[in-house]
Structures are given as structure tokens and as C-alpha cells.
Amino acid sequence: DIQMDQSPSSVSASVGDIVAITCRASQNIGSWLAWYQQKPGRAPNLLIYAASTLQSGVPSRFSGSGSGTDFTLTISGLQPDDFATYYCQQARSFPRTFGQGTKVEI
Amino acid sequence: QITLKESGPTLVKPTQTLTLACSFSGFSLTTSTVGVGWIRQPPGKALEWLAVIYWDDDKYYNPSLESRLTITRDTSRSHVVLTMTNMDPMDTATYYCAHTQAYTGGWFDPWGQGTLVTVSS
Numbered sequence: 441d442i443q444m445d446q447s448p449s450s451v452s453a454s455v456g457d458i459v460a461i462t463c464r465a466s467q468n469i470g471s472w473l474a475w476y477q478q479k480p481g482r483a484p485n486l487l488i489y490a491a492s493t494l495q496s497g498v499p500s501r502f503s504g505s506g507s508g509t510d511f512t513l514t515i516s517g518l519q520p521d522d523f524a525t526y527y528c529q530q531a532r533s534f535p536r537t538f539g540q541g542t543k544v545e546i
Numbered sequence: 547q548i549t550l551k552e553s554g555p556t557l558v559k560p561t562q563t564l565t566l567a568c569s570f571s572g573f574s575l576t577t578s579t580v581g582v583g584w585i586r587q588p589p590g591k592a593l594e595w596l597a598v599i600y601w602d603d604d605k606y607y608n609p610s611l612e613s614r615l616t617i618t619r620d621t622s623r624s625h626v627v628l629t630m631t632n633m634d635p636m637d638t639a640t641y642y643c644a645h646t647q648a649y650t651g652g653w654f655d656p657w658g659q660g661t662l663v664t665v666s667s
Contacts, residue, residue: 441609472651472652474651474653474654476593476654483642483644483656483657483658483659483660484593484642484654484657485656485657486653486654486655486656489651489653489655490651495655527592527593529593529595529653529654531651531652531653532652534598534606535595535606535607535608535609535610536583536595536598536652537595538585538592538593538594538595539592540592541592541593
């Protein structure tokens with residue numbers, strides 16, 4: 441199985457901050473990576489796929505970068521609606537695997 | 547617009563079999579590359595992928611649970627069923643189904659609202 445390690449597990453930030461979340465895969469996954477946002481009591485929502493492609497309707501302050509084993513989700517100018525937990529997921533092979541999540545707190 | 551909705555029991559006893567259904571609209575499981583996956587999330591914990599079924603009836607399972615899982619589809623009724631045998635309290639989680647694609651991307655979008663299943667005697 442491909443292991444996905446996210447860091448940090450939590451981050452405290454303020455409105456307007458730039459936040460970066462990293463995800464490291466245990467082997468080369470190319471650009472087969474997605475990022476999700478999850479708010480309490482809600483299902484995850486796809487933000488970015490193919491490592492850097494913004495899903496339709498997602499604000500442009502979200503961006504993704506990286507390839508191979510190292511990936512980053514950046515939120516440029518944190519908004520109140522962005523306080524949530526973020527997960528990465530590899531889609532290179534089965535079983536699909538997720539990172540452990542990063543909680544973005546005020 | 548694609549929508550999915552999970553249904554099934556909210557409470558099961560240890561050793562029982564869980565059967566969950568995912569009803570969907572806005573796409574067909576007979577369309578090339580289309581798939582439906584199941585993912586679960588124990589309270590306060592991370593997401594765990596369980597299984598996926600594709601338009602051609604190809605199926606994949608999480609190896610750690612494969613012996614307990616079965617995923618099937620009913621294309622005429624637009625739903626997918628997941629069964630999990632020998633349920634344990636550790637299987638208490640919110641279970642989600644989600645739309646996915648083969649070849650062009652194995653990400654999940656959109657997701658159903660989820661259904662919380664509690665395993666307790």
C-alpha cells in the first residue's frame with residue numbers, strides 16, 4: 441500500500457494568513473493526488489485533483505503543487521470559511537489511501 | 547447534477563452483517579469509466595477507502611477488509627450495495643459513497659452525505 445503522510449496534523453492561523461499543508465507519498469505517485477476539505481458533520485469536498493487542478497467552483501486562493509512523492513496544498517489569504525480539516529488522497533494505485541488529515545484552526 | 551445518498555441501519559450488533567445501499571442520480575454506472583466507491587470515517591478519525599465498483603463490473607477492495615466486503619451494483623435501479631460481514635465495534639463509523647472515474651482520475655466527487663453506523667450490543 442502507498443502510505444500518505446500529512447503534516448502538520450494541525451495548524452493555528454488567522455484570517456488572511458497563508459497556510460501550507462504538505463503530503464508525502466511513500467512511493468512515486470506522479471500527479472495522481474487529490475485534496476479534500478471537510479467541515480464538521482459534513483462529507484469531504486474535492487478541492488484539487490491531479491495535484492494542481494482546481495475543481496470547478498473552488499476559490500482561487502486554494503492551490504496545489506508537487507509531483508512524485510511531495511505535494512503541497514496552499515491557502516493564500518485564509519478566510520473564515522476555510523477553517524476545516526484537509527485530507528490528501530493518492531489515486532495512483534489500489535488500495536486508495538488518504539493522509540491522516542490536517543486541522544486548520546483559528 | 548450528480549447526487550448520491552447512503553441508506554442502511556444505524557445500529558448493528560457485533561458479528562452481524564451490515565448492508566448499505568448507495569442510491570445515485572445524474573450518471574449511469576453503464577457509462578464507460580464511471581465508478582462508485584465507499585469510504586468510511588470512524589468518529590474523530592481519518593478517512594479509510596473500502597471498495598470501488600466500475601461500469602464494467604470491475605471491483606477493487608481494501609486488502610485489510612477484503613475478506614469481509616462485497617460490493618455489487620444494480621444498474622437498472624441506479625444503486626450500489628456494500629456488505630460487510632462480522633461487524634465489530636471498531637467498525638463504528640460514518641460510511642460514505644462517492645462518484646469516481648477510472649483512468650482519468652481515482653478521486654471522489656461528489657460524495658453522499660454519509661450514514662453513521664454504530665456497532666454495539
